[in-house]
Amino acid sequence: MSSVTIRIAAANGDGVESSGALLIKVATRNGFQVFGYRGYQSIIRGGHVWYQIRLSDGKLHSHGDGIDILIALNQDAIKNQKSHLNDNAVVIYDPSKTNVTELDSNRYRLTPIPLLDIAVKQSGDPIMRNVAAIGAALGFIGIDIKVFDDVIRKMFGRKGDKVVNDNINVATAGYNSPGVTKAFDIKGDGKQRYSMDGNSAFAFGAYTSGCKFYAAYPMTPASGILQWFAQHQDKGVLFKQTEDEIAAINMAIGAASAGVRAMCGTSGGGFSLMVEGLGLAGMLEVPLVVAESQRTGPSTGLPTKTEQADLLFVMHSSQGEFPRIVMAPRSVEECFYVGKEALNLAERYQCPVVVMLDLFLSEHVESVDGFDFDSIGIDRGKVAAPNPNGGRFKRYELSADGISPRSFPGMPGLEFVSPSDEHNEYGDLVSDALSGIDEHVEMRRKMHSKRMSKIDTMLMNEKCFFPEVSNEGADHFLMTFGSTAQPATEAIGMLNEAGLNVGLITFKYLMPLDQEKTKQILSGKKIIDVECNYTAQLAYVVKANTGMDITDRILKYDGEAITPGEIAMQAADIIKKQK
Amino acid sequence: MVTEIKQVKQVLTSGIKPIWCAGCGDFGVQAALVKALTDLGIDRSNVVLVSGIGCSSAMPHPFSTYGVHSLHGRLLPVASGLKLANDDLTVIGTGGDGDGYGIGVGHLIHTARRNIDMTYIVMNNEIYGLTTGQASPTSFIGAKTKSTPFGDIENPLNPIALALSAGATYVARAFSGDPMHMAEMIKNGIQHKGFAIIDVFSPCVTFNNVNTYDWYRPRVYKLEQAGHDSSDISKAMEKALETDKTKWEKIPIGLFYKTQKPVYSEMDITLKNGPLIKQPDPDKTKINSILEEYL
Numbered sequence: 001m002s003s004v005t006i007r008i009a010a011a012n013g014d015g016v017e018s019s020g021a022l023l024i025k026v027a028t029r030n031g032f033q034v035f036g037y038r039g040y041q042s043i044i045r046g047g048h049v050w051y052q053i054r055l056s057d058g059k060l061h062s063h064g065d066g067i068d069i070l071i072a073l074n075q076d077a078i079k080n081q082k083s084h085l086n087d088n089a090v091v092i093y094d095p096s097k098t099n100v101t102e103l104d105s106n107r108y109r110l111t112p113i114p115l116l117d118i119a120v121k122q123s124g125d126p127i128m129r130n131v132a133a134i135g136a137a138l139g140f141i142g143i144d145i146k147v148f149d150d151v152i153r154k155m156f157g158r159k160g161d162k163v164v165n166d167n168i169n170v171a172t173a174g175y176n177s178p179g180v181t182k183a184f185d186i187k188g189d190g191k192q193r194y195s196m197d198g199n200s201a202f203a204f205g206a207y208t209s210g211c212k213f214y215a216a217y218p219m220t221p222a223s224g225i226l227q228w229f230a231q232h233q234d235k236g237v238l239f240k241q242t243e244d245e246i247a248a249i250n251m252a253i254g255a256a257s258a259g260v261r262a263m264c265g266t267s268g269g270g271f272s273l274m275v276e277g278l279g280l281a282g283m284l285e286v287p288l289v290v291a292e293s294q295r296t297g298p299s300t301g302l303p304t305k306t307e308q309a310d311l312l313f314v315m316h317s318s319q320g321e322f323p324r325i326v327m328a329p330r331s332v333e334e335c336f337y338v339g340k341e342a343l344n345l346a347e348r349y350q351c352p353v354v355v356m357l358d359l360f361l362s363e364h365v366e367s368v369d370g371f372d373f374d375s376i377g378i379d380r381g382k383v384a385a386p387n388p389n390g391g392r393f394k395r396y397e398l399s400a401d402g403i404s405p406r407s408f409p410g411m412p413g414l415e416f417v418s419p420s421d422e423h424n425e426y427g428d429l430v431s432d433a434l435s436g437i438d439e440h441v442e443m444r445r446k447m448h449s450k451r452m453s454k455i456d457t458m459l460m461n462e463k464c465f466f467p468e469v470s471n472e473g474a475d476h477f478l479m480t481f482g483s484t485a486q487p488a489t490e491a492i493g494m495l496n497e498a499g500l501n502v503g504l505i506t507f508k509y510l511m512p513l514d515q516e517k518t519k520q521i522l523s524g525k526k527i528i529d530v531e532c533n534y535t536a537q538l539a540y541v542v543k544a545n546t547g548m549d550i551t552d553r554i555l556k557y558d559g560e561a562i563t564p565g566e567i568a569m570q571a572a573d574i575i576k577k578q579k
Numbered sequence: 580m581v582t583e584i585k586q587v588k589q590v591l592t593s594g595i596k597p598i599w600c601a602g603c604g605d606f607g608v609q610a611a612l613v614k615a616l617t618d619l620g621i622d623r624s625n626v627v628l629v630s631g632i633g634c635s636s637a638m639p640h641p642f643s644t645y646g647v648h649s650l651h652g653r654l655l656p657v658a659s660g661l662k663l664a665n666d667d668l669t670v671i672g673t674g675g676d677g678d679g680y681g682i683g684v685g686h687l688i689h690t691a692r693r694n695i696d697m698t699y700i701v702m703n704n705e706i707y708g709l710t711t712g713q714a715s716p717t718s719f720i721g722a723k724t725k726s727t728p729f730g731d732i733e734n735p736l737n738p739i740a741l742a743l744s745a746g747a748t749y750v751a752r753a754f755s756g757d758p759m760h761m762a763e764m765i766k767n768g769i770q771h772k773g774f775a776i777i778d779v780f781s782p783c784v785t786f787n788n789v790n791t792y793d794w795y796r797p798r799v800y801k802l803e804q805a806g807h808d809s810s811d812i813s814k815a816m817e818k819a820l821e822t823d824k825t826k827w828e829k830i831p832i833g834l835f836y837k838t839q840k841p842v843y844s845e846m847d848i849t850l851k852n853g854p855l856i857k858q859p860d861p862d863k864t865k866i867n868s869i870l871e872e873y874l
């Protein structure tokens with residue numbers, strides 16, 4: 001498999017994001033597999049932003065380590081990106097705006113192109129210089145400019161002929177610039193694919209499984225889910241922007257209580273506000289899916305950077321005890337299926353399910369072959385049949401498996417009050433005036449045990465709450481969870497190429513864990529823990545569940561997404577010592 | 580919500596006894612709510628009483644309707660979620676002044692401006708009852724409570740003025756000492772299409788020895804009998820602020836304001852197609868048209 005990595009770097013407002021999106025469309029249309037990741041800041045103009053797009057003739061798991069083509073739209077781009085350039089990298093720049101004296105012309109293929117001139121001459125609009133640069137990049141990769149034509153017509157057709165023609169003329173002039181020739185030996189397979197980010201895949205997956213209600217307050221990097229639902233409101237799903245995250249989770253609980261599939265989502269800061277509501281869903285036994293897309297640090301942190309440091313917080317958030325499921329999808333494609341699965345698990349076990357994403361997974365774009373819409377059906381769990389002439393309904397019946405049939409307002413004969421206080425089988429309180437009286441002490445014990453016993457039922461029925469292993473016979477293993485599984489997968493490839501036999505252990509489910517099975521899987525293996533946080537939270541979870549201490553660790557917490565090269569290099573060092 | 584009067588014959592009590600102290604104003608509210616629901620004859624399986632936490636928030640339990648006894652201050656978002664998910668339901672919020680004007684006051688403003696079609700009854704006793712007598716946002720300046728032993732120094736919040744300025748389309752006040760009048764206010768609130776709030780003076784006989792039945796009785800008068808024009812928001816606001824002028828010597832109860840504005844479910848693009856719960860899951864055509872966006 002070969003790949004080419006392009007990075008467009010400029011200031012906010014220079015159109016980096018739209019150029020990146022355009023390049024991804026063109027490359028996908030040309031049958032390349034793509035992986036795109038943005039580096040940006042919480043400002044609207046200025047600063048330094050970049051979009052890295054990697055194209056390949058095989059499945060990609062990361063945006064790559066170094067840069068093969070740099071589109072430097074300003075001087076900062078040279079300064080900030082030069083340390084990331086691979087040898088022989090093509091550097092596209094405009095000599096009227098940018099000087100490249102700090103770059104070694106023997107080491108890099110410096111390609112001056114009058115981008116601004118082209119833009120102004122062909123379209124009259126200086127901002128179009130990034131399109132001229134895209135045209136040149138297509139020339140270096142060897143993508144037919146005709147594909148660009150098609151994509152532009154599809155993307156901008158509605159905006160009228162001038163926009164379409166301007167784009168095509170500018171890109172073509174860039175493509176035909178002197179010095180631009182095919183420089184990489186790579187070819188797409190011509191197969192049609194979709195390009196999507198993790199937020200969209202998660203939202204889309206949930207939608208296809210009948211999610212009818214999404215409530216949220218905007219917060220990066222979860223806002224993409226909010227925008228997805230906002231944009232698709234006309235397709236049978238209600239989106240509600242709320243006054244805060246407290247309202248978001250409580251509205252979703254209200255909607256779920258009424259019997260529709262409901263979700264809410266946020267990042268760590270908003271999740272902090274949702275915590276009391278999470279416990280409410282646990283107590284009321286209301287099915288609820290919460291997406292938590294992590295960013296860097298406590299409080300406001302680095303709003304536009306990634307991390308995996310909310311794991312223990314999410315697992316232990318809220319006072320008291322109640323069953324919950326914590327999942328962490330490991331790729332964009334898996335986000336789609338987790339969107340479906342989380343809703344089923346929530347309704348089957350009548351408990352909150354938290355889906356842990358992070359900025360890297362939420363916002364990076366991947367090409368996917370397509371989705372199997374039927375592989376995961378819709379399971380609404382136990383629902384009682386209307387019973388107009390029966391006695392009072394035991395909504396919280398002490399059932400053997402801990403799951404009691406639900407009813408929804410509107411169903412005759414199944415009325416009950418759903419209480420956040422501890423309660424008996426009918427939902428009557430055993431708190432306040434009644435607490436401490438023997439029979440109610442006994443009821444608290446029984447009701448709490450009933451709820452908690454759902455964990456045993458999950459473990460028994462689902463047979464999925466343990467890590468997955470690839471290359472069981474390997475000498476060493478990388479162990480990780482969620483989004484880091486992707487760069488780790490690619491790192492394994494690098495290590496194997498270097499003659500080391502390394503396997504991968506990944507956690508998609510983090511809570512609950514089948515302790516026996518997890519221990520059995522991990523036992524006897526030389527393991528390196530890889531995660532994006534300071535305290536090795538996954539290793540902590542593993543120790544708590546199995547007693548095993550994974551002390552070899554690769555930890556990253558600078559906010560940038562971990563890359564395969566970083567993992568492979570550090571892993572190789574550790575492996576030497578592990579021998 | 581505009582309800583057809585079907586007069587369903589039904590037992591509205593669950594048999595659960597309320598936890599309140601003898602003489603608590605909340606009994607008056609319970610009686611008024613039973614009367615309003617009985618008069619309207621709404622099928623109990625379509626009624627959801629949603630409460631927060633507080634003495635007053637125990638309200639749903641003695642009823643045989645559906646209910647959610649949610650978190651302190653969060654009854655409005657939970658109630659909104661229920662109503663947005665199933666527009667056929669009659670959703671009634673029942674909570675306290677601490678619940679709705681203290682910890683949950685942000686939700687009050689936003690639920691009112693959304694004009695979600697539901698009724699919200701606030702049992703305002705100017706005290707935190709369940710936590711045994713601390714100051715509430717409506718406690719008077721000088722009120723001596725467990726948390727203000729030297730007297731409350733914060734200005735009391737004016738719930739009527741707040742609800743009016745937030746855009747509530749039905750704003751009324753009642754008094755537990757007059758449950759028949761309160762039942763009318765609640766009934767009209769339920770029948771009103773839009774967000775209806777009824778602030779109820781519901782004396783706490785255990786922890787508030789200032790705002791008692793005997794204190795209220797000579798002071799309250801009915802707006803209906805005072806020639807108030809409840810369609811005029813400036814007049815409503817004037818009446819809302821009257822207690823400032825009269826230093827609570829005269830207290831208007833009754834309907835302050837009522838207007839007709841489009842309700843949330845008429846405006847929302849999804850709900851225009853009917854109650855969410857009745858809408859089908861997306862079919863292959865819809866799903867594929869979305870997938871196309873990613874080509």
Ligand SMILES: Cc1ncc(C[n+]2csc(CCOP(=O)(O)OP(=O)(O)O)c2C)c(N)n1
Pocket residue numbers: 632633634635636651674675676677678679702704706707708709710715
């Ligand atoms: C988040 C949270 N904070 C505090 C409490 C404790 N608490 C319970 S009820 C209450 C105040 C109740 O006052 P009000 O809403 O006026 O109801 P009342 O008892 O007077 O009817 C408080 C502070 C709680 N349950 N939850």
Ligand code: SF4
Pocket residue numbers: 598599600602603604605634635704708709782783784785786
């Ligand atoms: S403490 Fe006050 S509010 Fe609570 S039940 Fe007793 S009288 Fe009613």
Ligand SMILES: [Mg+2]
Pocket residue numbers: 633675676677702703704705706707708715
């Ligand atoms: Mg109170």
